[in-house]
Amino acid sequence: MRHSIRRGLKVASVATVAAIALAGCSTPAPSDTSSDFTPLTSIKLQLQWLPQAQFAGYYVALDQGYFEEEGFDTVDIVPSGGDIVPQDALVAGDVDFAIAWVPKVLGTLEATGAELTDIAQVYQKSGTLQVSFADKGVPTVADFEGKRIGSWGFGNEWEIFAAMAAEGLDASTVSITTQDFSMNALLDGDVDAAQAMTYNEWAQILEVVNPATGKLYQPEDFDVVSYEDTDGAMLQDAIWADTARLADDPAYADAAVRFLKAVTKGWIFARDNPEEAATITYDAAINAEAAFPVGPVHQLWQMNEVNKLIWTGSKFGIVDKAAWDKTVKGALSAVNQDGVSLITAEPAASAYSNEYIEKALAALEAEGVDVSGAYTPIDVVLTEGGQ
Amino acid sequence: MSRAAASVLWGVLGVLAVMVAWELYKFLGPADGFVVGAVDGETGSGVMILPRTNDRAMPHLWEMGARLFQSTSGGSTPPLIVPVVTAALTTLGIAAVGWLIGVAVGVILGVVMQRYRLAEWGLLPWIVVSQTVPLIAFAPLLASIGSQIDRGGFPWPQWLSVAVIASYLAFFPVAVGVLRGLETPDRIHLDLMRSYASGYWSTLFRLRFPAAVPHLLPALRLAAASAVLGAVVAEVSIGMRGGIGRMLIQLAGQASSDPAAPWGPTFGSIALGLVAAGSVALLGLGLKNYRRGEATA
Numbered sequence: 192m193r194h195s196i197r198r199g200l201k202v203a204s205v206a207t208v209a210a211i212a213l214a215g216c217s218t219p220a221p222s223d224t225s226s227d228f229t230p231l232t233s234i235k236l237q238l239q240w241l242p243q244a245q246f247a248g249y250y251v252a253l254d255q256g257y258f259e260e261e262g263f264d265t266v267d268i269v270p271s272g273g274d275i276v277p278q279d280a281l282v283a284g285d286v287d288f289a290i291a292w293v294p295k296v297l298g299t300l301e302a303t304g305a306e307l308t309d310i311a312q313v314y315q316k317s318g319t320l321q322v323s324f325a326d327k328g329v330p331t332v333a334d335f336e337g338k339r340i341g342s343w344g345f346g347n348e349w350e351i352f353a354a355m356a357a358e359g360l361d362a363s364t365v366s367i368t369t370q371d372f373s374m375n376a377l378l379d380g381d382v383d384a385a386q387a388m389t390y391n392e393w394a395q396i397l398e399v400v401n402p403a404t405g406k407l408y409q410p411e412d413f414d415v416v417s418y419e420d421t422d423g424a425m426l427q428d429a430i431w432a433d434t435a436r437l438a439d440d441p442a443y444a445d446a447a448v449r450f451l452k453a454v455t456k457g458w459i460f461a462r463d464n465p466e467e468a469a470t471i472t473y474d475a476a477i478n479a480e481a482a483f484p485v486g487p488v489h490q491l492w493q494m495n496e497v498n499k500l501i502w503t504g505s506k507f508g509i510v511d512k513a514a515w516d517k518t519v520k521g522a523l524s525a526v527n528q529d530g531v532s533l534i535t536a537e538p539a540a541s542a543y544s545n546e547y548i549e550k551a552l553a554a555l556e557a558e559g560v561d562v563s564g565a566y567t568p569i570d571v572v573l574t575e576g577g578q
Numbered sequence: 579m580s581r582a583a584a585s586v587l588w589g590v591l592g593v594l595a596v597m598v599a600w601e602l603y604k605f606l607g608p609a610d611g612f613v614v615g616a617v618d619g620e621t622g623s624g625v626m627i628l629p630r631t632n633d634r635a636m637p638h639l640w641e642m643g644a645r646l647f648q649s650t651s652g653g654s655t656p657p658l659i660v661p662v663v664t665a666a667l668t669t670l671g672i673a674a675v676g677w678l679i680g681v682a683v684g685v686i687l688g689v690v691m692q693r694y695r696l697a698e699w700g701l702l703p704w705i706v707v708s709q710t711v712p713l714i715a716f717a718p719l720l721a722s723i724g725s726q727i728d729r730g731g732f733p734w735p736q737w738l739s740v741a742v743i744a745s746y747l748a749f750f751p752v753a754v755g756v757l758r759g760l761e762t763p764d765r766i767h768l769d770l771m772r773s774y775a776s777g778y779w780s781t782l783f784r785l786r787f788p789a790a791v792p793h794l795l796p797a798l799r800l801a802a803a804s805a806v807l808g809a810v811v812a813e814v815s816i817g818m819r820g821g822i823g824r825m826l827i828q829l830a831g832q833a834s835s836d837p838a839a840p841w842g843p844t845f846g847s848i849a850l851g852l853v854a855a856g857s858v859a860l861l862g863l864g865l866k867n868y869r870r871g872e873a874t875a
Contacts, residue, residue, distance in 0.1 A: 382621060486651050487652050
């Protein structure tokens, strides 16, 4: 028996040493502080959801060779749609850049003490809606009190609470129900008003046949609260980078600018050729990604709506200070139904920076590219199931 | 009628009974469900005791069947059944790798715990506790470790993380089953081996393992089911492409406008579980000389 105790101790000590050695391996090598560096040629981008036209700019940049033009040999676009949280993957160093909503990242930064920087604000406007059947009587945020409100949770709910706080409403009076990925909660009457993105779930509702008419549901069958029109509007899809790496690793800072150049070109292509960009994304999703996106018509609708959120007349990707401050104000004031706040203090000044996107845009403008052009919406007629 | 034919017949009858029950309930049940204790004007109050039967909640069997042969995502995508089969096979392969790792680890742990009482005292509680760690907390962590190793130069594909998570569920029944199985030989048999001057290893292989088979086979079957479950959940959790779990999640998002679509991968995963359990049953055929006194599981 003593024999086996000694053996056990030996095993334990070997395991401990191995664990320490492994931990040692994972500490990053000291960064190169000299000004010359080897440019990064391979990067990973973490999306926050499944491959779809919401991320068309990145798939277009890949398809059209924009990343190669900026000196990247491989760009790995990693979809989420599971429990992978983009900002966590970025903090852990699994990826180089991540797409995530601003309020969600602000919450993570305050909760974990990590430092990330919003280097490009792709979506200038909020695309979140709260949709209810017209007979439910929820046409405005003021009507939320006492109602059953659907949300996906996981940080998607803060616009609801920020909008309610701005109206002086008590969040504890609403019951928040977690929605699944379909819109059945709304259609079956499990919630009074369901959360929907203009570019995805709103279209999914309008792709369902209304049993009363035998035709697809029409927008006038519903009341729609657009958070963009409320004080609760928050900034959404942004490109995030690791703050410390930007400061210490010149190769990374350089890659950030080149990456943004390629991405900007991708989104400009999507602005000027929405049909083609939607097709490229749909093809990438069904082939390279082995994903199962909603059909081509749905992707075109999404492309159209996403372009409206991106091209608001100002330059692509610039973080608008007013919109940022509004997001922070909303995040500070929002209290959820359990009395918990998203953040309690202003985020660090490093939480956003226009330095990299401005460099990228200046380079593109020097090449004669119009980086602020307006988007002309197209007409998309939805079909049943979006196919 | 032979026993094999009878069991096939009962199996088919069982499936038919489920199908009839589905359509019968859909025909008779309330379209919007039946709720007790609902307060007027308060959405979502009360408890639904009879589920909804509308076409979104319960598509007709023929709609689900027909959907399998319609284009997956519109455009020129192949019929739904093609990716369902491909994805199910992918997951089956990963689950098989996870099962093998799990069985290997489980057998080693079982043997070690049987050999050293101290190891049993020290390890068994942890083995039990290990199964209470929620997979959704554990999976992204493992995926992150995997990608760190991959970056460190040692290739670690995503499917390997999924296989490891599957093995994490699969090793548990095997470890416990092997431990109990190895302890089954009677004192008198062990004494006989000793009187032959047989050492630890020959006793292990000639007496203990054969005696453990009736405990081992149900454990392997449980491990197969756990490996499939673990693989499906882990795929969803770490966002691996190509498997059936991922497909379930993606198509679930279309459940409003295309309610029959998510049933494709659902059938795929049912078939997957049956194939996995069936494979272990085949394994049992090869060991039938040792299966005296096995409880059916």
